[in-house]
Amino acid sequence: MNNKIEEFKKWVKNKKVAVLGIGISNTPLIKYLASMGVDVTAFDKAEKEKLEPILASFEGLDIRYCLGENYLKHLNGFDLIFRTPGMRYDLPELVKAKENGAEITSEMxxxxxxxxxxxxxxxxxxxxxxxxxxxxxxxxxxxxxxxxxxxxxxxxxxxxxxxxxxxxxxxxxxxxxxxxxxxxxxxxxxxxxxxxxxxxxxxxxxxxxxxxxxxxxxxxxxxxxxxxxxxxxxxxxxxxxxxxxxxxxxxxxxxxxxxxxxxxxxxxxxxxxxxxxxxxxxxxxxxxxxxxxxxxxxxxxxxxxxxxxxxxxxxxxTTFKGVEHRIELVRELNGVKFYNSSIDSSPSRTIACLNTFKQKVILIAGGKDKGIPYDAIGEPIIEKVKCLVLIGATASKIEKSLDDAIERTGKGRDIERIHCSTYEEAVKSAYSKAQKGDIVVLSPASTSFDMFKNFEERGRKFKELVMGL
CATH class of the missing domain: 3.40.1190.10 (Mur-like, catalytic domain)
Structure with missing residues (x-):
């Protein structure tokens, strides 16, 4: 073990530590700190019931918890605070903790x-x-x-x-x-x-x-x-x-x-x-x-x-077949191919995804709005999409971009649009419009946080629904 790690272990053992977020990136961190005998408190906005599977994996470790809607109000008296990715460093509670002497850092x-x-x-x-x-x-x-x-x-x-x-x-x-x-x-x-x-x-x-x-x-x-x-x-x-x-x-x-x-x-x-x-x-x-x-x-x-x-x-x-959730072939059913590209959380990703196909596709798109422009996606949809299945908060932005592109180019008026409220409905609707030789692709152009924890969970749900057809 190198000297830096030894010094860190000795140093952190005497600290009161808070870990903000009991998710994928912080779960091993919490276990690592607790296994060293560190005084660690795990914070999360979710209630205990939602975190049960993760909390069960902590069994036998001495960990305190602070859970629920107002969890950050109890961020007092800590020496070291690990911020989860996606949490702004300038939240009032973190600023106050820093003013009170806490060191703010992250796993990375x-x-x-x-x-x-x-x-x-x-x-x-x-x-x-x-x-x-x-x-x-x-x-x-x-x-x-x-x-x-x-x-x-x-x-x-x-x-x-x-x-x-x-x-x-x-x-x-x-x-x-x-x-x-x-x-x-x-x-x-x-x-x-x-x-x-x-x-x-x-x-x-x-x-x-x-x-x-x-x-x-x-x-x-x-x-x-x-x-x-x-x-x-x-x-x-x-x-x-x-x-x-x-x-x-x-x-x-x-x-x-x-x-x-x-x-x-x-x-x-x-x-x-x-x-x-x-x-x-x-x-x-x-x-x-x-x-x-x-x-x-x-x-x-x-x-x-x-x-x-x-x-x-x-x-x-010449051998690598790609990353899961990135233009991933899920299944071919009655001549219809289904691709999972759930990782496409921005318009530019979806445009790149559409451009990989030589034919027009049935596109499932939409999700949480993260405040970015969708102006550029309209014309690629005209060129590459035969049926547009929309879901989530960004559905209206994607549709407006398409409408604006139709107005500019005079093309794409024949693209069918379907609005759905659930992924079950979206997958079934897409399949109902598909004929032999068609391609159905999930490429949301948006984040997943309106309905899922992350794009992986969204992709897995899509694959599960496709395999259930």
Whole structure:
């Protein structure tokens, strides 16, 4: 065990600790702290009855609880407070606790402080999960012992004592996790940035600044060599970050022919550096479809190119079948294919999803409104959708975007629309409109929090309903 971990364990043992949120990311953290004998209180807005399955897993551990609607009112007298991702750092209760001497942190911030291994981290508005998984698989293919965490995989702080200096850690990081980060990884990847999560962030500027924390705290060099920032040349926001990188800034581009970086050139993904060009894989050999996945492969390849041989990149590209809930084929029933793309929580994700299909589809869309514009989704719906099944708070925004696009273009008046109040109704309605050879896809263009805990739960519900047809 490294000295930092030993020091942390000694330090935290004498603290009164609060963990805010008894969810996926904090459950292992609560267990880890309690197993060390730390005085820990777990807080959550949900009542005890809703949390029973999780609380049962804590049996035998000495944990206090503060549950229910007004749970944050009791956030008094703590030395250390772990904030859950998605909870703003400037909530009045947290500000007051900080003024009273509490240290506010998060599972991910402490992990960065303690991790002995080289960290590769990915953020962006779209493509995070796929790119993170590709980097993980490429490094594993090259023979490294790897850990996958952050927004996907497992919360890694509870495994910190098992991570070795020679391992590689690959993280997907959301703007919520990055918002208060004071450290950056050795290799930072930003897939793209577009308006997102503006129901939590106060402005687009704040959202962008949160994303920048993935690289802004990088030194020029560490024991692993120069730090690296991998950014999308084709995205106007990320392209400008190159001048702020302290280490090496590397572009990837699907659309532009760059002299250096990872690019698509005559149908081949290549990496250019120091006057040399390395062929990686032909675009049409990549198993997972879509132009956006070419971008994900370019980003991942640029991130690992100094650690793996091109053969490892090729092997992953020609064998990896995709991430669950991302254009995932669920079933074919009577000639109708059903795809689950529940991870599509923004219009840009849904547009990318629709563009992977060569035919018009039956689209199930809608969910919680997170304050972002839907103007751009109308014309892609006209081009790619034959029947639109709408559900949730954003249904009206999606429909208005479609109406505006019809008004502008004069096309799409024949697109059938169905409004539903439940997922059962939406799946049945979509199937009732499908004929042999049709495709039904769940790509909500919205978050899941109106009806579900997260997009995974939404995707699982969709799959369960489809399998029940």
């Amino acid at each position: 911030e402490v992990f960065f402080d303690l991790c002995p291994a080289e960290i590769f981290a990915v953020t962006g508005s779209d493509g995070k999960s796929t790119t993170t998984t590709l980097i993980y698989n490429m490094l594993k293919e090259a023979g490294y012992n790897c850990w996958l965490g952050g927004n996907i995989g497992i919360p890694l702080l509870s495994s910190i004592e098992d991570i070795k200096e020679t391992d590689k850690v690959v993280l997907e990081l959301s703007s919520f996790q990055l918002h208060t980060m004071k450290k950056s990884p050795q290799t930072a990847v930003i897939t793209n940035i577009s308006p997102n999560h503006l129901d939590i962030h106060k402005s687009m500027e704040e959202y962008v600044e949160a994303k920048k924390n993935i690289f802004i705290h990088q030194p020029e060099e560490t024991k692993w060599g120069k730090t690296r920032l991998i950014i999308n040349y084709d995205n106007g926001i990320t392209r400008e970050f190159a001048g702020q990188a302290k280490g090496e800034a590397v572009y990837f581009s699907r659309r532009s022919q760059l002299e250096e970086g990872a690019v698509l050139e005559n149908g081949m993904l290549v990496y250019k550096a120091k006057g040399k060009t390395v062929d990686l894989v032909k675009a049409d050999e990549i198993i997972i479809p879509g132009a956006h996945n070419i971008e994900n492969y370019l980003a991942a390849s640029a991130a690992v190119i100094n650690h793996v041989k091109p053969e490892a990149i090729y092997k992953v590209a």
